[in-house]
Amino acid sequence: MDTAAFADHNYYRQGPAPAPRPRGRRTEPRRSVLQRFSQSPEDVQFYTGFSSIEHLMAFWRLIERATASVGWPERTNSSDAAGNQEDLSSATDMVPLDEFLLFVSYLSTGWTMAELEQHLNIHNTTFTRIIITWANFLYGLLGSVRTWMTPEEVKAHLPREFIDYVDTHVVIDWIELHCQTASPSSPQQSLCSSHTSCCLLKGIVGVAPHGAVMFVSALCGPSASVREVFRQSGIIPLLSSDMTVMLNRSFRIDDLVPCRVHRPGEASNDSKDQAALKIHLEELFLAIRENKVFNISIPPPVSGSINQLFTIACLLCNYQRGPLGTPFKQED
Structure with missing residues (x-):
């Protein structure tokens, strides 16, 4: 961005x-x-x-x-x-x-x-x-910075890999973060299993096709399905009937959104364009997941700031690197 x-x-x-x-x-x-x-x-x-x-x-x-x-x-x-x-x-x-x-x-x-x-x-x-x-x-x-882009802004930076999906507005995936629990009275204990000292939290992230992080939800506990995490994320009111969302990993949200849903991962077509798109989608979220904080368990002394850490790790990607892919003119 x-x-x-x-x-x-x-x-x-x-x-x-x-x-x-x-x-x-x-x-x-x-x-x-x-x-x-x-x-x-x-x-x-x-x-x-x-x-x-x-x-x-x-x-x-x-x-x-x-x-x-x-x-x-x-x-x-x-x-x-x-x-x-x-x-x-x-x-x-x-x-x-x-x-x-x-x-x-x-x-x-x-x-x-x-x-x-x-x-x-x-x-x-x-x-x-x-x-x-x-x-x-x-x-x-x-x-405080506006990250949700307009359709015109998204299309102006649309990479060539989306040539068959030019109506895509945002690519959606979920990301997990581990959190240690210090004691049964810990603020995070209500989100975690009583039989473990570590819980797995999930959040929804929306990324523009060229790599800008547009949306980051709050984290939900391990008992919530990915579909429920999406429903609670707050992204649904941002979507309109003239938009199309793409899922990096498949989960059923068709009845939750007012727009179309693309699932290129389920496509049987193994063409060169489809392969390039799948690689691009992996790169979109790899930039976020490369933060090793997603591979560790957040210790109790800072677990009270886990939502802040999750959000910052995602949003910083907008400033750490440049856009992915080469834009193309849709009239070409």
Whole structure:
């Protein structure tokens, strides 16, 4: 998606620059996270999900002014594994860019808290605060940007792979996220089986044919079928009779939507065009699923922000890479 979309939204109040956020006392010089992550294009891709350092810094410049409003969680005490009390409202000694990079590295690499502490020499309670803080901030920021595209916008970027499905408006699939449960009183326990310490949550994602993420639902618990997750997702009111949706994986929604449904995965035609389309559909959602956060279990300290993490991991794809496929003129 064109990053110029940010220009239509005012994310900060005009006026004097706000005072810098308070920082903790630095006990020793710290090598910046950007230095660690930007040794090569491959490092940038692996650690942040952005295709290049230029993409990464362009996105940072879009949100930099707004980061002045990033606030730490309300004052509360938490205990780490050793039983030590730590105040979640205390600030870190890191600059905002480093905090942001640590947050996206968690989404991209799926490192556990212990691995992050080992690789980056950052205590897991500090990193927990960073995840919660930036999850809340980016959820509000990215969520305020209009992502649902008009039919004209979709058709203007329609890839050649959709030559036989030019009426497609959005491609729909479901994505799963694992969540650990700390105790029977955990907020997530109502979504999970009482016989397990980990539950599988599902959400609906709608992607434009050229790769822009247009829609992300809230997560539903494992007892809900994919059809029920779709029904509760909130995407149905966005669909109209002149649209057509395409399913990346088949599930029955025909009686739930006011429009046509394409299922190329069920087509018996094994033509070259059909094969190219199926590969393209896999690539559309691979960009999202490459975030390793979808391959781990979200730990209890940050499980309260699981919906924010899910939404951000999906929406960030609009800024991490360019569009997929080559547009074609429908009159050709």
